[in-house]
Amino acid sequence: MSHNASLSFEVFPPKKEEEFENIFDFLRAAAKLHPDFISCTYGAGGSRAGKTIEIASFIQKELGIDAIAHITCVGFTHADLEKNCEALTAAGVNHVLALRGDRPQHMTDEQFNSREFFYATDLVRHLKEHTSLQISGACYPEKHFEAPSLEEDLIHLKEKVDAGVSSLVTQMFFDNTCFYRFIELVRAKGITVPIHAGIMPITTAKQLGTTVSLSGSSVPKELADLIATYGENKEDMRKAGIDYAVRQIQDLREHGVDGIHIYSMNKLKTTTEICALI
Ligand code: FAD
Secondary structure, rough: OOOEEEEEEEOOOOOOHHHHHHHHHHHHHHHHHOOOOEEEEOOHHOOOHHHHEEEEHHHHHHHHOEEEEEOOOOOOOOHHHHHHHHHHHOOOOOOOEEEOOOOOOOOOOOHOOOOOOOOOOHHHHHHHHOOOOOOEEEEEOOOOOOOOHHHHHHHHHHHHHHHOOEEEEEEEOOHHHHHHHHHHHHHHHOOOOOOEEEEEOOOOOHHHHHHHHHHHOOOOOOHHHHHHHHOOOOOHHEEEEEHHHHHHHHHHHOOOOEEEEHHHHHEEEEEEEHHHHH
């Protein structure tokens, strides 16, 4: 069994101002689980960018844990990006997850088709040329929803990595065989950077209709059955979801995964329980 897999968490800036302080409590407690890094998401279209930087700065400077600030470029001009990079540097954050982002609802076809950064690769190239930031990127074991095929998605993934990405974090997946097949194809393409497997604990039935359906990840029968059995009972569902995530992680570690990246959803109890069991 490989015990060398790294452990990391993803958090998001809470939407409500009154919940904002809770994230710092979560992070202080999560630090005790000794993650190798913690990443913080970026609001779609760049809303609340300052919050991402504030949280990443806290992780880096106050907790002394490597912080990765997510950054999207879909609605960005070069000037916006420059401002954002200056803010990151001033906040002591030197690692980003460079993303294209999804098209914001308010963006017209004309704006979308004439955007300054077309793909994450364009952002990576720009960051590489103009900053000294360390750059990670996203990847999709079951292909990105816009890609006509996994093969085509992998061609663009290789371009992204060659542009200067030093590690990848995957979209959530629930079927490890999809991940193993993906890793084989990625390595065959000559992509050698570490790949952190994104694990989303499914602790409520509602998540299936929201987060999971948005991700485009397939739901194996075992997970669907589990939700059908326990979905109505809050605590049983939480326990069953944790058990599923733990088994997924154990199997990934046995297969020598580079890293486990837990989509914590800012939930301390669930994250702590998973870490105690893996
Ligand atoms: P890209 O790598 O640019 O790929 C997008 C699509 O374009 C793919 O289908 C790819 O195959 C295709 N493509 C790439 N290059 C070319 C080319 N040259 N020609 C033709 N097609 C091309 N969103 C947020 O808003 N905030 C977040 O914090 C956030 N965090 C995320 C974290 C992870 C780990 C993941 C997996 C996703 C995250 N997302 C986030 C969602 C992400 O922004 C969307 O999935 C978005 O649609 C794609 O972003 P990307 O960086 O993967 O895009």
